[in-house]
Amino acid sequence: MTAPIKYIDDDREAPRFRVNRSAMVDPDVFARERDRIFSKVWLYVGHETELKKPNDFKTRTVAGRPLIFARDKGGRIQVWINSCPHRGAMICREREGNARFMTCFYHGWSFNTSGQVVSIPGDTSYGADFERPGLTSPAHVDSYRGFVFISFNPDVEPLVDYLAEAKEFLDLVCDQSEVGMEVLEGTHEYSVKANWKLLVENSYDGYHAVSTHQRYFEMVVASGIELDAARLGDSIGVDLGNGHAASVGGPNTGGLFGRPLSEEALSEKSQRFDRFRTKYGEAWVDRMTGARNLVIFPNLVVIDLVMGVVIRKIDPIAPDYMEVTAWELVPPDEGPELKQQRLDNFLTFWGPGGLASPDDVEALETCQRSFASYRELPWSDVSRGMSSPVALGSDELQMRTWWRRWDLLVNGVEHEAEPHDPPGERFRGQRLELEAPAGTA
Amino acid sequence: MEFDVSVPRIEPVRSRAELRVGSVPTAEVRLFGLPRGAALLLCERGGLDTQAPELMNALAEHGYESLAVDLAELDLDDQGLLTAVHGLLGVLGEQGWSHDQIGVVGYGLGGRAALVAACDLVLGATVSLSPRAALEVDDPLVRSPWLAMFGEHDPDMPPAAVAELERRAAPAPEYAHLVVYPGVGADFFRASAGSLGHAAAFDSWQRVVEWLNIRVVPRPSPYAERWADRLQTSSAG
Numbered sequence: 001m002t003a004p005i006k007y008i009d010d011d012r013e014a015p016r017f018r019v020n021r022s023a024m025v026d027p028d029v030f031a032r033e034r035d036r037i038f039s040k041v042w043l044y045v046g047h048e049t050e051l052k053k054p055n056d057f058k059t060r061t062v063a064g065r066p067l068i069f070a071r072d073k074g075g076r077i078q079v080w081i082n083s084c085p086h087r088g089a090m091i092c093r094e095r096e097g098n099a100r101f102m103t104c105f106y107h108g109w110s111f112n113t114s115g116q117v118v119s120i121p122g123d124t125s126y127g128a129d130f131e132r133p134g135l136t137s138p139a140h141v142d143s144y145r146g147f148v149f150i151s152f153n154p155d156v157e158p159l160v161d162y163l164a165e166a167k168e169f170l171d172l173v174c175d176q177s178e179v180g181m182e183v184l185e186g187t188h189e190y191s192v193k194a195n196w197k198l199l200v201e202n203s204y205d206g207y208h209a210v211s212t213h214q215r216y217f218e219m220v221v222a223s224g225i226e227l228d229a230a231r232l233g234d235s236i237g238v239d240l241g242n243g244h245a246a247s248v249g250g251p252n253t254g255g256l257f258g259r260p261l262s263e264e265a266l267s268e269k270s271q272r273f274d275r276f277r278t279k280y281g282e283a284w285v286d287r288m289t290g291a292r293n294l295v296i297f298p299n300l301v302v303i304d305l306v307m308g309v310v311i312r313k314i315d316p317i318a319p320d321y322m323e324v325t326a327w328e329l330v331p332p333d334e335g336p337e338l339k340q341q342r343l344d345n346f347l348t349f350w351g352p353g354g355l356a357s358p359d360d361v362e363a364l365e366t367c368q369r370s371f372a373s374y375r376e377l378p379w380s381d382v383s384r385g386m387s388s389p390v391a392l393g394s395d396e397l398q399m400r401t402w403w404r405r406w407d408l409l410v411n412g413v414e415h416e417a418e419p420h421d422p423p424g425e426r427f428r429g430q431r432l433e434l435e436a437p438a439g440t441a
Numbered sequence: 442m443e444f445d446v447s448v449p450r451i452e453p454v455r456s457r458a459e460l461r462v463g464s465v466p467t468a469e470v471r472l473f474g475l476p477r478g479a480a481l482l483l484c485e486r487g488g489l490d491t492q493a494p495e496l497m498n499a500l501a502e503h504g505y506e507s508l509a510v511d512l513a514e515l516d517l518d519d520q521g522l523l524t525a526v527h528g529l530l531g532v533l534g535e536q537g538w539s540h541d542q543i544g545v546v547g548y549g550l551g552g553r554a555a556l557v558a559a560c561d562l563v564l565g566a567t568v569s570l571s572p573r574a575a576l577e578v579d580d581p582l583v584r585s586p587w588l589a590m591f592g593e594h595d596p597d598m599p600p601a602a603v604a605e606l607e608r609r610a611a612p613a614p615e616y617a618h619l620v621v622y623p624g625v626g627a628d629f630f631r632a633s634a635g636s637l638g639h640a641a642a643f644d645s646w647q648r649v650v651e652w653l654n655i656r657v658v659p660r661p662s663p664y665a666e667r668w669a670d671r672l673q674t675s676s677a678g
Contacts, residue, residue, distance in 0.1 A: 102655070103654070127664075
């Protein structure tokens with residue numbers, strides 16, 4: 001009998017943290033992830049502002065399940081399994097649109113956006129007392145400040161509890177508009193021939209930025225921006241509970257290496273943040289001006305960096321293949337130049353044809369190819385910053401936090417949280433308002 | 442539009458509707474069995490004789506009863522058009538059709554009437570094809586889903602005007618969708634030998650039908666009504 005595989009080597013004495021590369025290639029691991037993570041926890045499906053009008057809908061795939069993400073006639077957000085309860089065909093085969101009724105093209109059953117069956121061709125053949133099945137929803141649908149999550153687990157904890165301290169980081173993003181942040185039309189969609197967990201790691205990996213994205217930084221310097229190395233390094237890594245974590249920049253690190261702004265745009269930005277200071281207090285707004293790369297376990301990434309907010313959803317398709325969808329979250333009350341700069345950065349930094357994402361994709365795909373040798377070279381090292389009193393953003397506390405949660409859910413192995421000094425005051429300032437922000441669950 | 446000759450043709454029944462704004466000639470197609478829904482067809486000037494029979498038969502193929510009128514001879518302003526639509530909806534109401542089971546489809550002046558109705562009423566669906574001077578309608582904030590289609594060379598609504606109309610309709614509480622067909626004029630919905638004209642006529646009719654099918658509430662069958670009653674009873678209990 002063979003010993004069970006140890007996927008995580010969490011040695012606090014050395015200290016050393018290693019991940020077994022078989023976790024990146026093994027189909028059994030992939031199947032367990034689908035069952036023990038994606039069927040159990042809360043998963044991001046979309047943002048409420050993507051559905052502006054009654055009966056707007058988008059079709060999405062979450063955890064391999066085809067879903068209809070819709071706003072019903074009454075304006076309520078609904079999520080439906082995109083499968084006819086009759087014989088299984090997809091009810092909606094469009095990516096998006098507006099429809100009060102959706103009709104299954106297989107046998108013609110029609111459903112409204114509230115999930116009720118409204119017509120069945122030739123229904124007399126079913127008899128008068130036939131129980132007419134409506135659409136099926138995931139076990140739970142809930143939202144936090146416009147971010148809509150679902151869970152297929154009937155016994156899942158409430159969303160606000162699940163989000164734990166990650167809520168505060170969503171607040172720091174959502175407070176950047178006085179009228180509510182809004183997802184722009186259009187998406188970036190790309191695929192990566194690599195295990196999905198590699199992109200999770202990459203999404204808050206401060207260590208790789210300068211080496212992997214050298215080309216982007218050279219372009220920024222060439223555009224006249226002076227990079228402030230001290231402020232670039234002013235960041236920490238934080239464990240937010242339940243596997244969520246973030247790398248967090250100090251005040252004024254959010255736009256450090258974006259394209260330069262005109263005087264007018266700088267003035268508008270300054271005025272906006274002055275208003276925020278009055279409303280939310282200095283300490284909170286100082287935090288708002290910092291960069292943050294947040295991963296909400298398991299696969300939602302929210303990055304507020306380079307003068308833009310990216311929402312990224314990572315979908316595992318196979319052990320060595322993932323699909324990625326990214327949206328840009330913006331304050332709709334900004335002027336045209338600030339909006340233009342966001343769009344520019346969304347395209348030139350984050351876009352699949354931009355100057356950053358292709359570098360990351362290349363790095364991850366080479367990792368995956370090299371994992372063919374996982375028997376000869378079984379471990380990846382994720383130890384950076386383990387012994388530091390304060391974990392920096394360029395350390396790897398964020399990844400370790402995620403992996404410990406992963407090991408608990410997938411393999412039932414419990415790890416203690418990693419002890420570090422609490423973050424400094426600059427990273428802990430609270431919003432002045434005591435009441436819950438509008439739109440919370 | 443061209444029709445398959447194998448489909449039986451229904452001759453609309455001609456009559457008159459006495460509305461508060463005046464008396465108008467009408468054409469009507471009623472269906473046996475369980476019709477899918479009802480359509481109020483607001484023809485272009487003179488269209489009751491020319492376009493209505495074909496359109497009403499095409500709607501019947503998809504299960505829609507229809508009532509067609511030509512409002513042009515009454516010389517109505519927007520308020521008059523709205524009053525007329527109210528009256529015509531009343532005629533359909535007498536036949537058991539609720540507002541959400543009715544789609545309003547209008548051409549030219551009728552298209553303008555459809556827009557005015559969309560702004561004032563909550564209907565199943567509304568469609569305007571080459572609506573006359575649509576940009577002059579105050580506050581096109583539709584309360585019913587509204588599809589509007591234009592020809593690129595329509596001097597009354599060039600693409601820039603359509604874009605302006607779309608911008609003004611954007612804050613509306615209901616969904617509005619505007620389409621401009623390239624290389625054709627305001628009569629793009631008529632059958633044409635030219636490829637762009639043919640494509641516009643074919644596509645625009647397809648859009649009309651699909652717009653109605655995914656928005657007009659289907660008339661429930663007796664069994665569906667019984668099921669709805671059961672649901673209501675169980676939720677009340």
